[in-house]
Amino acid sequence: MRLRFAPSPTGYLHVGGARTALYNWLLARRSGGSFILRIEDTDLSRSTEEAIEAIMADLRWLGLEWDEGPGAGGEHWPYRQTGRYALYQDAARRLLRQGDAYRCFCSPEELRERREKALREGGNPMYDRRCRAIPEEEARRMEGEGRPYALRFRVPEEGETMVRDLIRGEVVFRNREIEDFVLLRNDGTPTYNLAVVVDDIDMRITHVVRGDDHLPNTPKQLLIYRALSKEPPAFAHLPMIVGTDGKPLSKRHGDVAVGYYREAGFLPEAMVNFLALLGWSLDDSTTIMDRGTLVANFSLDRVSSKPAVWDTDKLYWMNAQYIMALDDRELAEAVKPFLVREGLMADDDPRGMEKLRLAAPLIRERIKVLADAVPLLAFLFREVETEEDSRDFLEGEENRAVLREAGKRLLELENFHSKNIESTLRAMVEEMGLKPRRAFQPIRVAVTGSKVSPPLFESMELLGREKCLQRIARALEAGRDAAVS
Numbered sequence: 001m002r003l004r005f006a007p008s009p010t011g012y013l014h015v016g017g018a019r020t021a022l023y024n025w026l027l028a029r030r031s032g033g034s035f036i037l038r039i040e041d042t043d044l045s046r047s048t049e050e051a052i053e054a055i056m057a058d059l060r061w062l063g064l065e066w067d068e069g070p071g072a073g074g075e076h077w078p079y080r081q082t083g084r085y086a087l088y089q090d091a092a093r094r095l096l097r098q099g100d101a102y103r104c105f106c107s108p109e110e111l112r113e114r115r116e117k118a119l120r121e122g123g124n125p126m127y128d129r130r131c132r133a134i135p136e137e138e139a140r141r142m143e144g145e146g147r148p149y150a151l152r153f154r155v156p157e158e159g160e161t162m163v164r165d166l167i168r169g170e171v172v173f174r175n176r177e178i179e180d181f182v183l184l185r186n187d188g189t190p191t192y193n194l195a196v197v198v199d200d201i202d203m204r205i206t207h208v209v210r211g212d213d214h215l216p217n218t219p220k221q222l223l224i225y226r227a228l229s230k231e232p233p234a235f236a237h238l239p240m241i242v243g244t245d246g247k248p249l250s251k252r253h254g255d256v257a258v259g260y261y262r263e264a265g266f267l268p269e270a271m272v273n274f275l276a277l278l279g280w281s282l283d284d285s286t287t288i289m290d291r292g293t294l295v296a297n298f299s300l301d302r303v304s305s306k307p308a309v310w311d312t313d314k315l316y317w318m319n320a321q322y323i324m325a326l327d328d329r330e331l332a333e334a335v336k337p338f339l340v341r342e343g344l345m346a347d348d349d350p351r352g353m354e355k356l357r358l359a360a361p362l363i364r365e366r367i368k369v370l371a372d373a374v375p376l377l378a379f380l381f382r383e384v385e386t387e388e389d390s391r392d393f394l395e396g397e398e399n400r401a402v403l404r405e406a407g408k409r410l411l412e413l414e415n416f417h418s419k420n421i422e423s424t425l426r427a428m429v430e431e432m433g434l435k436p437r438r439a440f441q442p443i444r445v446a447v448t449g450s451k452v453s454p455p456l457f458e459s460m461e462l463l464g465r466e467k468c469l470q471r472i473a474r475a476l477e478a479g480r481d482a483a484v485s
Contacts (some may be wrong), residue, residue, distance in 0.1 A: 265370025
C-alpha cells in the first residue's frame, strides 16, 4: 500500500488532519508499505513556509515519520505542488486535446454575478456551461487574441459516477449535478482536483484515505482518472469529528490545533491513542493501546461511518493514564522542557534533573498534563511568593505559633528525612492540641508559597532543611509586617 497525507499549509495542523495522517500511517506500517507526505501549496496567497515547518514538527511530535516527502527524499520529488506545475499543465493539455476539457472565457466577475442572480431567483448556482458550446476554432481564435480563460472539465451530461468507498459502500452521483469544474485557472495554476489526481497517479498512490468533506470531490476526480485512462486508487472517507454537542468540531469546542496539545503537555503517545479511537475501535472494551498494538490491529473495516465525538475529558483522562505509566526518569525528562520554558531550570542542569527525578513520584498522580507540574514544582527551583489566596495562613497568632514551633523543631531534627519530618511535626501538632490538616497549612504555604502542593513532608525533604527554615523565618517576618500594618 502507498498512502499519502497531503496538507495545505495555510495554517496549523488541525486535529482532524492529524487523525487522517495517523490512519494513513497505520495502514502503511501494517502493510509494510509507504507513507508519503505531500505539501499542497498551490494556494499562493495563504500558504506559508512557517505553516509547512509547523505541520512537519507536529507530525514528528506524533511520531508519524514519512517515508517520502520533504526532508526524506523519494523518487517522485518534488513533494510540493508548486514545484510540479509542468505535470499539471501537461495533463490539462491532454484533456483539452481529447475534448475532455474546454476553454472558459467567463471572467470571475461575470461568474460571481451569475451565481448571485441564480441564488436570488432560487435557481442552481452551478456554472451554466455557456462556454462549452463555443466551437473549437472560435475558442482558439479568442485564445490567440489574448483573451484570458480557465480550463474546465467537460462533465458528461447523462449517467452517473459511482464512488466505491471502503467505509461508506457505494455512493452514487448523478453527472448532471456535477458542475463543469475548473482544471486550470486563468493564470495557469491548477485547482485541487486536477493536481491531486496527477500527483496520486505519479506517486502511485494505492489508497486515498481522507475526511468525508472531500467526498463531493471524489466523483470529479474519478472522471479525470477515466479521461486519463488511469486506474483510480481505492477511496475511504473518514467520519466527521464533532463536539459533544454533535456539531462539527471547531474552536468553539476548545483548541483544535495539534500544536496546542503539544504546548499544553499532552504526551504524543496519549494523543495518538486518542486520535486512533476517533472513528475506529479494536473491540468494545480496549481503550489504552500503544503504538505497536495500533499498527498490528488497525484496519479500515472497523472504521465507522458515523461522526466521531471529540471528548476533551476523555483525552485528559487518557493522558493522565500515560503519565502514570512513566517511570521517575521518564517523567522527569518529559516535565523538564516545561520548567525550562518557564525559566525555572536550565536545559543542561544535572542537579535540577536529579531533583526532578526525586520529585516525580510526588506529582505523578496529581497532574493530567505535563504543564501541570510547573506550579506544583516551582517552589523547588525558585524563591516563593505567597499566593494571594494563601496569605491568611501566615497571619494570626495560632498560625505564627505553628511556624515558630515548627522552625524550632526542624532545626533540632537529627535526620532531615520525610518520615522524621512527618513524625516530628505530627507530634508537635498533637502537643499543641491542633488538627493536623489545619496546622500543616501554614507550614505548607511558608515553604511552597501555596496551599496546594505535592505531599508536604516529601517536599520539605527535597527542598532541604536550610531552605525550609529560611522560608519559615521569612513567612514569620511577613506575617508580623502584615499584623503591624
